Amino acid sequence: MTVLDDLRKALGDSAVREGAAMGARPGSDMSLTGTALPRALIRPRNTEEVATALKLCNEAGVPVIAQGGMTGLAGGANPTGNEIAISLELLRGIEEVDTASATMMVKAGTPLEECQRAAADAGLFLALDLGSRGSCTIGGNLSTNAGGIRVIRYGMAREQVLGLEAVLADGTIISSMNRMLKNNAGYDLKQLFIGSEGTLGLITRAVLRLHPPPGDITTTLCAVESYEQVVALLRRAQSALGGIVAFEAMWLDYFKFNADALKLRFFEADHPFWVIVESTMGTEAIEAFLAQSLEDGLITDALIARSHAQSRDIWSVREGHPIEALPNLLNFDVSLPIGRIGTYAEACTTALKQRWPQSHVSFYGHVGDSNVHICVSVDYAPGEDMHSVDDIVYGVLGQYHGSISAEHGIGTLKRPYLHLSRSSAELALMKGLKQALDPKGILNPGKVI
Ligand SMILES: Cc1cc2nc3c(=O)[nH]c(=O)nc-3n(C[C@H](O)[C@H](O)[C@H](O)COP(=O)(O)OP(=O)(O)OC[C@H]3O[C@@H](n4cnc5c(N)ncnc54)[C@H](O)[C@@H]3O)c2cc1C
Known part of the structure; x- marks a missing residue:
């Protein structure tokens, strides 16, 4: 009897899929870096069936991958071909x-x-x-x-x-x-x-x-001339507006690429930085905040979205779907102490442009959470691949003591660089925890550590 026979016997034939019956979905998450289907796909219906499936796989020493919505961006749910994928999709409600x-x-x-x-x-x-x-x-x-x-x-x-x-x-x-x-x-x-x-x-x-509903949210777009002013605006917004619910910055190259492609123009002139501030304070408080920020030179222009459609337009630039069409696009998700993001962005751009002068390099992200995303599109020379870009982006990041993953996780894509963000003592403790909880190493092998 193979482990698949055991799984069929324990969970029923319908819970186990192989070959074409799995479809393409278990092959890759949204990083689109998956290269193989799993050995089989198991769809348990409840916690007890998940426990049964794991027990059988553990006894047989067969590796297992958990799969949720497959929207991950780090390759964490991608199989190599040997694993049994356990989809949680039927545990719904x-x-x-x-x-x-x-x-x-x-x-x-x-x-x-x-x-x-x-x-x-x-x-x-x-x-x-x-x-x-x-x-x-x-x-x-x-x-x-x-x-x-x-x-x-x-x-x-x-x-x-x-x-x-x-x-x-x-x-x-x-x-x-x-x-x-x-x-x-x-x-x-x-x-x-x-x-x-x-x-x-x-x-x-x-x-x-759960929380009380935040109330009506007002979206504002601000034009800012320097990264230092972006940070000053963040601190001003936090004190003047109480609970702000979003603070997103876009560097000019990111903003312009998407706004032009979407045929959206908010102000006459271009500005080095564009910031979305969202707050639940009323329009009066927001207008006073903007007036004071203009007077103090923190911003050079501002727009309050007067309709849901205008707010959607502003967010569509931030979501940046047009940029996804750039060839060989890589999207990085790093974090740094907020005050250092501006100089990191400059150093990273310089290093990438030195190697690929024609490359597209742009920055945007949840700057208020110390998180910045980097879009990089290059024409690889023979012998180069995405790792050549990774080496530069993460290499410069290491000098700034940033984290290689702010929110997307390590998965497989960032595993070779984890040592840049974690000490050897931290890595040893992680390995100890893994050994204690999963001594046979069947859970998502090759991911994270
Ligand atoms: C358009 C878009 C926007 C996104 N925006 C953001 C964003 O703003 N912030 C952000 O953080 N991420 C973002 N993501 C990434 C992604 O949506 C998140 O990482 C999300 O949390 C992954 O959930 P999932 O169910 O799709 O997990 P999957 O992709 O299926 O799996 C992700 C990882 O979790 C593991 N896993 C899945 N389910 C379980 C489980 N039940 N138990 C144990 N392990 C499990 C998998 O093995 C894998 O390692 C975005 C992705 C897309 C496509």
């Missing part, structure tokens, strides 16, 4: 919204947008929000500790979790479905599974924290 404790109990395969809607239907707000909301799943969001556009106010995915259920490599179910904000009874075990990209256990359920 909201089990409970508790308005008294402002929590939601949800299965791991539930798409983020479904959870956001259920919270809103109950008069509450789920603060996690990403562009992939329609397809990504809560299990994937938590295992990558996703960020998104509301981090500046509410924190990352980790901050939205009160309780978690996960299954260890040997099939042990760890149920820590805590609903209390305060709970210091021993180690906070859920943190082991949040951000570990399916290498320490499979997440099956979670208790998410």
Whole structure:
């Protein structure tokens, strides 16, 4: 009997797919770097079936990959051909919204947008929000500790979790479905599974924290002349506007490329930086903030979106779909202390342009969360590939003590560079944890560490 026979016997024929029956989806996440289909695809229906599948794979020493919505950007859910993929897609649904404790109990395969809607239907707000909301799943969001556009106010995915259920490599179910904000009874075990990209256990359920709805959000676009002024504007916005819900900066090359392609023009002149500030304070407070910022020279121009459509136009430039059409486009997701992002961007551009003078290099991102994304498009010479670009972007980043992953995770794509952001003592502790929780190394092998 093979492990697939055992899995069929335990979970039923319909839970196990092989060959063409799997379709193309399990072959790659949205990094589009996957090169093989898994050996088979397992679709358990509940936590107990996930535990059974893991127990059988662990006994047989067969590697396993968790797959959620496959929207990851780090290759974390990509198979090499030997693994059995466990899709969480049938573990879908909201089990409970508790308005008294402002929590939601949800299965791991539930798409983020479904959870956001259920919270809103109950008069509450789920603060996690990403562009992939329609397809990504809560299990994937938590295992990558996703960020998104509301981090500046509410924190990352980790901050939205009160309780978690996960299954260890040997099939042990760890149920820590805590609903209390305060709970210091021993180690906070859920943190082991949040951000570990399916290498320490499979997440099956979670208790998410909800908030009061933020109220009406006003979108503002500001023109700024220097990175120092971008930072000064951030601090001014935080003190003058109370809780800002987004602060996104775009460098001119990124803004211009997308705005021109989308045929959107907001101001007459070009400016080195464009900043989106979103706030729930009323228009009067925002106008006063902008007037003062103009007077103090922090901004040179500003526009308050007067309609949902105008706000959408501004965000469509930030989302930047036109830039995705550039040849060989690589999108990096790094973080640095906020004050150093400007000089890092200059040093990185200089280094890339020295090697590829005709390259496109542009920057944008959640600067208020110390996170910047870099778009790089180059014409490779013979013998060059994406690693030549990685070496420069991460090499310069190492000199600035930044992190090679702000929010997308390590997966396979950034694994060779992890030592630039983590000390050897940290890496040794990570390996120790992996050994303790997954001694046979069956969970997502070759990812993260
Ligand atoms: C248009 C677009 C916009 C995006 N915007 C953002 C953004 O703003 N911020 C951000 O952080 N990311 C963003 N992403 C990346 C991606 O959406 C996130 O990483 C998301 O959290 C992945 O969720 P998923 O369900 O698709 O996971 P998958 O891609 O399926 O898997 C991601 C990783 O999690 C593991 N995994 C999946 N499910 C489980 C589980 N139940 N238990 C254990 N491990 C599991 C996988 O093995 C893999 O390592 C974006 C992606 C796209 C395509």
